[in-house]
Amino acid sequence: MSSPTPNDARWVPWRVAPASGFVVDDPTGRGEVDIAQIDERQFVVRNAFRFSHPDIEEYLVEQLIDRGTPEPQARRAVDAARTFVPREDNPTDLASIPRFLRWFENPYGRHSLAALIHDELITGTANSGALGSDTLSDRFFREMMRTSGVPWLKRWIMWSAVALRTRWVAGGWRRLSVAVWLLLSVAGISAAIGSTGALLFGWPWPTSSPAVSLVFSLLMIFVAAPLWGRQWAASLVAAVAALWLLPAAIVAYFAYALYLLSEKVARIVGLT
Template sequence: MNATTPSDARWVPWRVAPTSGFVVDDPTGMGDVEIAQTDERQFVVRNAFRFSDPAVEAYLVTQLVERGLTEAAARGAVDAARTFVPSDDNPTDLASIPRFLRWFENPYGLHSLAALIHDELITGTANSGALGSDTLSDRFFREMMRASGVPWLKRWIMWSAVALRTRWVAGGWRRLSVVVWLVLSVIGICTAVGSSGALLLDWTWPTSSPAISLVLSLLLIFIAAPLWGRQWAASLVAAVAALWILPAAIVAYFAYALYLLSEKVARTAGLT
């Protein structure tokens, strides 16, 4: 492992979002984050950076103290969590956004440094990062994006995506709750689309009152929200966003699959 601890770092505001609270160890004084591509998909960050926002830090410390840490230990955990120290054996793909969703957001942008820190906090084992809580790490991710200027709806959608992952990885009843929520979401989306079509486009609908079906499908969003526990707000955002993100994502997924198939056919035909 080749890690660099920024003991005498020259911290300057991040060039991309100077008022975000992110500062970079950049000897040139430009505030650039140096990233080297190591293979087709992976990159290595070459210089350290950290996030500073007194209100966010105080919130994290309070949460950790409530979970049983001493204030000194909580402060140490927060300091470790908000600081990115580069190492050659820790490559990154930047923000892990599937190809078929990159019409919505790229792997890089105003969220880049927040995503890199969040990736460091989310390890292979649940709740084993610097904050000791994947749920709290997800909340920290959202707050860093807010400070970086990521628009409200986009950062909440991205937060709901990582929150869904957190509940799934936790396993047990939390994973079961995700499965139940997904089933209810599919039912709700299908009902909302079908009843809306019946009201606006005179589609055939199995009940005599599509308006009631539409209201019930919208209420289902709130009924299913507690399945996400403390992150119930992420459930509401995910349910609403799914109405327009999911159809577009499905189209993009199959379009990309068709492209991959075309490339395979070209290789089989000997085209290079």
């Protein structure tokens, strides 16, 4: 793997997380990523950066070799995957965080450079990025967030979100498995909330034993996990996080929808 040398003064550690492994092509030596806003939602990155971490790079190479890729080709693929080359035709919204979830995480932060590289690896067609595997690209995203200092639970939640997208885009039985998992998750979360309310607050519940319903709903998390295949761990994280993320996200979604409606009414009555 090629990597910056001590004499290459242009490549300096990313100032946001100097020990992350990210190095930036910055002639000023400050380790800054130059980002310009080009419209209301899109930005362009003006300088190159790359991720340099021997252990993670070797892990990716080994994974590609195990998939049948010759070693020289695998090393070239990983070198391309870990490097972000700026182009005017690759605008970004940074991390694609829905507005109603930005109370949990912003589009920018310690995960920013990992998200930018991940976006380059995930294209409109499944498994067509530099690594030839969206699943492996998702794991690479998680590892880049780890070295950047993103807390354990947050990076695993973000990983489970991109893993869910990967299985959906793959289509076929993988998409069907996601649909079944979502149905089971909605049923399990509803049962968990309802039975907990029945136990703690006396909410009406259709069975005489809400405790049994609560245990059953929690067991559904593990029963449904195999529907994610090799990414079953992402299923567990997503299901547990959804127990508290989803209700808050629903409230935030409707609150934001109410704001948009208020703005529309303001325009109708001529307020500017």
